[in-house]
Amino acid sequence: MIELFEAVFRGLGQGSVYALIALGFVIIYKSSHVISFAQPGFMIAGVVLVTYLVELPGIGFWVAVPLATLLTGLFALGIERAVIRPMVGRPIFAIAIITIALDILIRTVAHAYLGINVRHVQDPWGLRTMSLGPLTVQQRHLAAVLAAAALVAVLFLFFRYTRMGLAMRAVAQDQEAALAQGVSVGAVFAMSWAMAGGLAAVAGSFAASGRSVDPLFWLIALTALPVIILGGLDSLPGAVVAGLVIGVAQALTQSYPHWVSFLGTNASVIVPWLVMILVLVVRPYGLFGTREVERV
Amino acid sequence: MLQVHNLEVVYDDVMLVLRGVSISVAPGQIVALLGANGAGKSTLLRALTGLLDVHHGKITRGSVDLDGQPVGHLRPAQLVTRGITQVMEGRRIFAELTVEENLRIGAHTNPRQFKERADRVLTLFPVLADRRRDTAGYLSGGEQQMLAMGRALMANPRYLLLDEPSLGLAPRLVDQVRDLIVAINETGTGVLLVEQNATMALSIASHGYVMETGKVVLDKPAKELLSDEDVREFYLGLAGTDMAGGTGRRSFREVKHYKRRKRWLS
Numbered sequence A: 001m002i003e004l005f006e007a008v009f010r011g012l013g014q015g016s017v018y019a020l021i022a023l024g025f026v027i028i029y030k031s032s033h034v035i036s037f038a039q040p041g042f043m044i045a046g047v048v049l050v051t052y053l054v055e056l057p058g059i060g061f062w063v064a065v066p067l068a069t070l071l072t073g074l075f076a077l078g079i080e081r082a083v084i085r086p087m088v089g090r091p092i093f094a095i096a097i098i099t100i101a102l103d104i105l106i107r108t109v110a111h112a113y114l115g116i117n118v119r120h121v122q123d124p125w126g127l128r129t130m131s132l133g134p135l136t137v138q139q140r141h142l143a144a145v146l147a148a149a150a151l152v153a154v155l156f157l158f159f160r161y162t163r164m165g166l167a168m169r170a171v172a173q174d175q176e177a178a179l180a181q182g183v184s185v186g187a188v189f190a191m192s193w194a195m196a197g198g199l200a201a202v203a204g205s206f207a208a209s210g211r212s213v214d215p216l217f218w219l220i221a222l223t224a225l226p227v228i229i230l231g232g233l234d235s236l237p238g239a240v241v242a243g244l245v246i247g248v249a250q251a252l253t254q255s256y257p258h259w260v261s262f263l264g265t266n267a268s269v270i271v272p273w274l275v276m277i278l279v280l281v282v283r284p285y286g287l288f289g290t291r292e293v294e295r296v
Numbered sequence B: 001m002l003q004v005h006n007l008e009v010v011y012d013d014v015m016l017v018l019r020g021v022s023i024s025v026a027p028g029q030i031v032a033l034l035g036a037n038g039a040g041k042s043t044l045l046r047a048l049t050g051l052l053d054v055h056h057g058k059i060t061r062g063s064v065d066l067d068g069q070p071v072g073h074l075r076p077a078q079l080v081t082r083g084i085t086q087v088m089e090g091r092r093i094f095a096e097l098t099v100e101e102n103l104r105i106g107a108h109t110n111p112r113q114f115k116e117r118a119d120r121v122l123t124l125f126p127v128l129a130d131r132r133r134d135t136a137g138y139l140s141g142g143e144q145q146m147l148a149m150g151r152a153l154m155a156n157p158r159y160l161l162l163d164e165p166s167l168g169l170a171p172r173l174v175d176q177v178r179d180l181i182v183a184i185n186e187t188g189t190g191v192l193l194v195e196q197n198a199t200m201a202l203s204i205a206s207h208g209y210v211m212e213t214g215k216v217v218l219d220k221p222a223k224e225l226l227s228d229e230d231v232r233e234f235y236l237g238l239a240g241t242d243m244a245g246g247t248g249r250r251s252f253r254e255v256k257h258y259k260r261r262k263r264w265l266s
């Protein structure tokens, strides 16, 4: 039983990372209906930045991560402004393809900076464990859960109370009506990309704790894809819940491979996609897909 | 003075929908803009508020002037800041936001003055004060129209453009909306009132325009339009009847709507 709960906790840690990446995707989608596949690219860019920043004197993990988050956010904002904005009004599909191109581009360049040496984010946890009640858990998983929880709280307050957050919600609901009130839709697009970039960088930083950053690292971000679809493209709570669900499902298949032995030896890689398909059969719009408030 | 001179607007580079429209609204004046569906009324309001872009529309000739300055090229936010705000057709409130959040978006260009403006709007629309924290999507049609108007007033416009505010409202609510437009106007706001309900619009306007297929075909003081035979026949549905009933009378469309509503209720 203890073992089961430990696996679940490990899943929550991993799922927090998925949730942060997916949140960025959903924020862009809600603001502009752009389906952005560039999240893995931003995650890698952010993480590579962290590995370089921590090598500078006087800069540790806790300074490098916020700094890389900010820089990746600005980078994403620049990409939106330079590449995506001119595409406004083009077919959604064409824009999605452009984001795939951007992702490949950013990843390839970032990988070049990884080189052949093993790079680390020099997180304070490594693989150290701690006790959480009766459970023995890895500190890095607890850190990821806490970081995601803190960011979700900040996002909640941002969308609820700030002028920009409210403008973003308005644009998500009715772009033209928001324009008519004097909201700058361009600023909202830019902000959504900056947030997505920043979230991807944080996600990457916590995903990289206790391991090295290598060219296969981006596969973590790939798992965010079924997470997004499972949660419902346009639901922020959906991204969080689906991230955790997929993370836990994956951890369970790793801990109990005999449960799913019929899927072969690499079950934990396909389980996210399997969960997604199973849920979509029952709920075509994902767990939390659009459910509009409308007076009949 | 808000003016449009010889305005031509084209959608998708090919569809000419405004063919040389000229109108003007003086500060503090109520001007009615009438015309059948598809005449180009909403397009004119889009041109006045910078919203043509969204519809792939373009001004190809003529100008939009505010106090003599050309403003046709400005973005919506700039026009709101300069005092032109539109209440779009169909209300377009943010259904998932609360009433208060809708008002906050209305004050987006000037958040510092949110409190005093909200006080003013909520005094004008007490219904909204009662439902401040409610989700806007759950308001009734009439309440949603008030919210749309209140939201626009949060920008403190000098010119308020209303696109068919009486659409789909029961007669009693139409009267209420009419009275509110008068109240808003009394605080010095110029109003350009687009309506299919010509009786209501002309009863409070000082001047009126009638549009047909992208052109202004009548341009007269409201009183004269009310007694114009063509207007009475086509827009008031009152051919040959006495106008003495004034605002108490309902347009044909409204009567139909009211009947439909009653049948549905019974």
Ligand SMILES: Nc1ncnc2c1ncn2[C@@H]1O[C@H](COP(=O)(O)OP(=O)(O)O)[C@@H](O)[C@H]1O
Binding pocket: B011, B012, B015, B017, B035, B036, B037, B038, B039, B040, B041, B042, B043, B044, B055, B056
């Ligand atoms: N976004 C658009 N793209 C193309 N044509 C449009 C668009 N919006 C309106 N039109 C056309 O322009 C004409 C005027 O429409 P509109 O301004 O909405 O008229 P009204 O508000 O008087 O009913 C109509 O023929 C309509 O079909």
Ligand SMILES: [Mg+2]
Binding pocket: B038, B041, B042, B043, B089, B163
């Ligand atoms: Mg219209």
